[in-house]
Amino acid sequence: MIPRSVRYLLSGISWPVYILLYTPLALVAYYSFAPAPNQMGHSLHAYGVLFHDAEVLTALQRSLLLAFFSATISTMLGTLLGYGLCRFRNRRAKGVLANIPSLIIYTPIIMPSLVFGISELIFFNFVHTYTGLLAAGLQTMIIAHITFQVPYVTLTVFARLAGLDPYLFDASHDLYADGIKSFIHLIIPVVQPAIIGGFLLGITLSIDDFTISFFTAGPGSVTLPIYIYSAIARKGITPEVNAIGTLMIGSIIALALIHFFITRHRERGSQFAARGNIT
Amino acid sequence: MTLPAAPPLTAARGAISLSGITRIFAGHIPAVDHIDLDIHAGEFFTLLGPSGCGKTTLLRMIAGFETPDAGRILISGREMQEVPAFKRAVNTVFQSYALFPHLNVEQNIGFGLKMQGVKTPERKKRVDAIMELMQIGQFATRSAAQLSGGQRQRVALARALVNEPEVVLLDEPLSALDAKLRAELQIELLRMQKRLGMTFIFVTHDQHEALVMSDRIAVMSKGKIQQVGPVLDVYEKPQNVFVAEFLGLSNIWPILSAQGQTAQTALGPLEVADVHLARLCAPPQAPEAVPPPTPGRLAMIRPEKIWIYNDAAAPTGRPNMFPGTIREAIYMGASTQYRIELHCGQFVLAYDTNNQAAERSWRPGENVAVELKPENIMLVEP
Numbered sequence: 001m002i003p004r005s006v007r008y009l010l011s012g013i014s015w016p017v018y019i020l021l022y023t024p025l026a027l028v029a030y031y032s033f034a035p036a037p038n039q040m041g042h043s044l045h046a047y048g049v050l051f052h053d054a055e056v057l058t059a060l061q062r063s064l065l066l067a068f069f070s071a072t073i074s075t076m077l078g079t080l081l082g083y084g085l086c087r088f089r090n091r092r093a094k095g096v097l098a099n100i101p102s103l104i105i106y107t108p109i110i111m112p113s114l115v116f117g118i119s120e121l122i123f124f125n126f127v128h129t130y131t132g133l134l135a136a137g138l139q140t141m142i143i144a145h146i147t148f149q150v151p152y153v154t155l156t157v158f159a160r161l162a163g164l165d166p167y168l169f170d171a172s173h174d175l176y177a178d179g180i181k182s183f184i185h186l187i188i189p190v191v192q193p194a195i196i197g198g199f200l201l202g203i204t205l206s207i208d209d210f211t212i213s214f215f216t217a218g219p220g221s222v223t224l225p226i227y228i229y230s231a232i233a234r235k236g237i238t239p240e241v242n243a244i245g246t247l248m249i250g251s252i253i254a255l256a257l258i259h260f261f262i263t264r265h266r267e268r269g270s271q272f273a274a275r276g277n278i279t
Numbered sequence: 280m281t282l283p284a285a286p287p288l289t290a291a292r293g294a295i296s297l298s299g300i301t302r303i304f305a306g307h308i309p310a311v312d313h314i315d316l317d318i319h320a321g322e323f324f325t326l327l328g329p330s331g332c333g334k335t336t337l338l339r340m341i342a343g344f345e346t347p348d349a350g351r352i353l354i355s356g357r358e359m360q361e362v363p364a365f366k367r368a369v370n371t372v373f374q375s376y377a378l379f380p381h382l383n384v385e386q387n388i389g390f391g392l393k394m395q396g397v398k399t400p401e402r403k404k405r406v407d408a409i410m411e412l413m414q415i416g417q418f419a420t421r422s423a424a425q426l427s428g429g430q431r432q433r434v435a436l437a438r439a440l441v442n443e444p445e446v447v448l449l450d451e452p453l454s455a456l457d458a459k460l461r462a463e464l465q466i467e468l469l470r471m472q473k474r475l476g477m478t479f480i481f482v483t484h485d486q487h488e489a490l491v492m493s494d495r496i497a498v499m500s501k502g503k504i505q506q507v508g509p510v511l512d513v514y515e516k517p518q519n520v521f522v523a524e525f526l527g528l529s530n531i532w533p534i535l536s537a538q539g540q541t542a543q544t545a546l547g548p549l550e551v552a553d554v555h556l557a558r559l560c561a562p563p564q565a566p567e568a569v570p571p572p573t574p575g576r577l578a579m580i581r582p583e584k585i586w587i588y589n590d591a592a593a594p595t596g597r598p599n600m601f602p603g604t605i606r607e608a609i610y611m612g613a614s615t616q617y618r619i620e621l622h623c624g625q626f627v628l629a630y631d632t633n634n635q636a637a638e639r640s641w642r643p644g645e646n647v648a649v650e651l652k653p654e655n656i657m658l659v660e661p
Contacts (some may be wrong), residue, residue, distance in 0.1 A: 168377050170339075
């Protein structure tokens with residue numbers, strides 16, 4: 001039992017932390033409602049400007065396109081990889097060998113994105129020089145985004161599968177399902193929440209990413225984060241930039257809520273199940 | 280008109296024949312070591328042994344989850360080496376039940392039929408029939424997670440039986456249940472097996488469970504089969520010390536030498552009814568022992584086969600009557616377990632039933648006489 005004084009102290013510390021975390025976000029939102037030039041008060045002026053700025057809309061469209069394609073492909077690849085790593089891991093392996101799956105998954109995640117971005121840049125240049133393929137642009141960005149999203153999807157799928165009764169796979173083979181049927185009728189439905197979670201995470205990461213996009217973008221493939229960066233470099237922080245920030249915060253919170261409700265729904269199901277067990 | 284020749288016993292639907300089955304996991308001693316075994320069609324067969332004896336590995340090879348490193352598996356007379364698990368007419372009830380978490384009871388049971396391409400109306404009919412039989416119809420739309428242990432066990436069994444397999448494999452399916460439910464389900468499982476006439480292969484480490492349920496038992500240890508036979512034989516006439524001790528309590532004394540029907544043991548001379556005593560336990564130096572006798576046979580007697588008498592009231596003139604003193608009496612409800620120190624210094628474990636016919640019960644310190652009837656003494660290998 002934690003003493004009451006310590007509990008008060010801990011909750012006393014937590015509030016300044018929350019303030020530190022959320023005040024900057026609130027400020028961005030506040031400044032986005034700045035009035036039109038030479039006027040007073042608050043207005044939606046910046047949003048109006050934003051929605052009529054062709055450059056912003058193109059960048060947004062490109063960001064969404066990039067996010068959608070990279071997240072879709074990395075969800076498919078990550079699901080297969082997570083399944084493979086879980087299903088065909090060697091249960092009798094010891095030491096480093098036993099940890100190879102997690103090493104494969106975690107290394108790209110802990111790699112600084114700067115290093116990641118530069119190495120992608122070098123790789124694409126290399127390929128382009130020798131084959132003429134992979135000119136810098138949306139396609140290289142999609143590939144780069146897939147490479148950093150796959151580990152996240154793999155991790156969520158792997159974690160879900162590793163938490164399952166390993167005999168489920170045997171049971172499905174035992175009940176006349178071959179590999180493909182097992183995948184369709186057992187694996188996909190069972191890991192579905194992880195797949196959706198991985199996809200949403202991929203979208204978020206992709207829209208959010210600046211570093212890797214910056215290094216792999218080509219002329220005419222400016223995404224929203226890159227646009228914001230160059231806008232700030234040119235004109236400083238304008239209400240329009242704050243408006244973009246506010247919209248992004250809003251969408252990310254919306255995505256997080258969707259994910260939260262999906263997972264909460266699942267957990268509630270298993271909680272109910274646990275109660276059902278006792279009776 | 281002549282009748283067609285009966286198919287060989289091992290080719291009947293549901294019969295299993297294993298020959299030379301070996302499975303070695305990398306860098307380990309064999310988990311299953313050259314096992315030859317015939318399981319008859321329609322019998323309730325139990326693989327009994329301590330954990331790690333290879334019984335589950337053997338079961339998994341019959342199911343097709345593991346591939347033997349050597350040997351042949353025949354199911355209903357067909358070679359199974361190249362047949363993957365999903366093509367074998369064999370279904371398994373797993374220890375953890377392995378019910379699909381994303382499906383409800385009905386869908387779980389229908390999974391195998393669906394994978395085999397059985398169309399919905401037919402599938403529904405068969406699933407309903409088996410749910411009725413197993414009395415789980417009221418749970419049809421519940422998810423597996425919402426069931427109790429006993430209900431899950433029924434669903435797991437229904438999921439196997441609905442496919443009408445040639446063989447049903449059960450991997451310690453009752454081990455997670457409490458004692459009372461377990462006893463109920465043992466009987467239920469047995470009735471179901473007799474009613475459907477399918478071959479059941481049951482894996483357990485619980486000797487009591489094995490005795491209750493099986494037609495025949497194979498006792499396994501260290502990847503090898505120690506003894507196969509009908510329940511009664513394996514319990515009453517164990518071949519070796521391992522089987523004797525695994526299936527229940529026993530008193531065992533090495534035989535030092537033998538003459539006629541008398542064996543020399545630590546108890547002194549012991550009359551044994553087994554006519555093979557002299558041959559089996561002849562002293563090694565005997566010149567006529569051309570096939571060298573298996574060294575070191577032991578005399579074994581079950582505690583419930585020992586008679587206890589009041590010291591004064593003990594009948595005289597009978598063989599194998601040993602005086603002693605009660606050292607320990609443990610009341611166990613239906614019977615009492617006594618530890619008796621004989622005058623020669625050896626200890627004997629004996630059960631006495633607590634029925635009205637029982638003369639009386641004894642307290643520690645009382646002097647008694649125990650009788651080891653010659654016909655109840657078995658000769659076992661070490």
